[in-house]
Amino acid sequence: MTAPELPTEPSAAHTIGEYQHGYEEESRLRGFRSGCGFVTATWGLRCPRCGQLDLEEFALSGKGHVVAFTVQTVPADEFVNDAPYAYVLVELEEGGRISGWMPAIRAVTDLAIGDRVRWVPSYKPGVQFEKDGAGAGR
């Protein structure tokens, strides 16, 4: 008796570990685009909006603008020596959103929704951003 032939379901192009290694060690931040236009930087096998298989992988510029943020005085466990810092939700230039943190933002007056930010490779954990363009250094 032979095993039934299963429909082909390719695995994701990478693992979560490889994705993290990409931005932490290889200066490579990756995004995924679905046929419906959904863009994400979060690991998955199919598009969470339309279910499409075969998401197109591409290199993200890491540039975008802040759509929401908070300055945390009580840090996450991997960031105990970094508080206060901003946790940010960023709308990317390529579309889609990503989350990250900004160690230089230590007060709510240091950042505003709409501010332009860019990803900066770092030896510290997580996707790290800094201010970009005219508002940088405020």
Place this chain on the structure above:
Amino acid sequence: MPREAWVLGAASNRFGKMKETGREAASRVALEAIQMAGLEPKDIGYTFVANAFGLAERQAHVGPLINTALGIPEVPSCTIESACSSSSAALHEAFVHVAGGFHDAALVVGVEKLSHLDTLTATSYFAIGADYPFESHNGATFPGLYATIANAHMRRYGTPPEQLGSVAVKNHANAALNPHAHFQKPITMDTYLNSPVIASPLRLYDCCPFSDGAAALVVVAAEKFPNPRTVPLVIRASTRAGSIADMHDRPELTGLPASQRAAEAAFRQAKVDRSQVDFMEVHDCFTIAELVALEDMGFYPRGEAGRATADGLTARDGKLPVNPSGGLKAKGHPVSATGASQVVEIFEQFNGMAGRRQVPKANVALAHNVGATGSSASVHIFGRR
């Protein structure tokens, strides 16, 4: 056709810091709920346990331990995990089993104990309920995640801090009358506004506490228990929904799609209109969560729940009381006990057991419970026979 299912017994301990272990507390409230229902443990056909962070006590698979303590070791059990909505998910499973005819009576037990951990470790346990590599590893804490919702809500609707504060003041006032509550002391708006910022714009008094606690429910088939000794909660709707797990991948930040879906499904299932709901227990892990819940479920237009709260419409004696128990915010939030404890409050209100926090009318009530930042949500609607 599903059978009518009731919550026939409900019990909770006092939330806060438990001296005993989770399994002890769970067993005690389970027995209390069974006795309140007028049943014996042997009447239970299945035990559904919620205990998301049992490993913090070096204990998993707690269902058989509870059943053994109750003298019913032969009864099957399982643990249901859905972060902060674990015990409402367990209630849903009990409802499905009972309404579907697989068992005539089921036990739901939610329990959590984290107070023996330091704050950083406890915070880390909570963080694993989010998407760890794509949210927590990027610096998010749970207050931080909800703070981004508050930030977006304030930006879009101009929600002032005082409207968040009105949620905290109301829920602390309610909890002060609740013997099950972690915090039993009212606070003032000044206390709220002067409390330290945890994750801007959220202050200390925007945040629910880490609480230990246990709560239990007995769900039965109405046709098998025709002469209840309590006022049973008729389960008119038991719905759950999900949404994209990561907040940053959702198109809208000022609402939780899973709450919207679960509520719509619940109102359809119950054949109940929003105007018929007398009071509700909603998921207020942070003050902004209560406002968003009221807007997600369609009780208030977007951006208007804060004003309604500040105007007293959601107070115990208001037009539509919300969280008469004190909510997660002040009654406390022992993660896996929370959903069941919301139903304990509704049970006590229906049975006239709520003392000075008794709401004026208790014929139809709603319980809304969220897992993580809304990647899971449960809505239950209860009525009278």
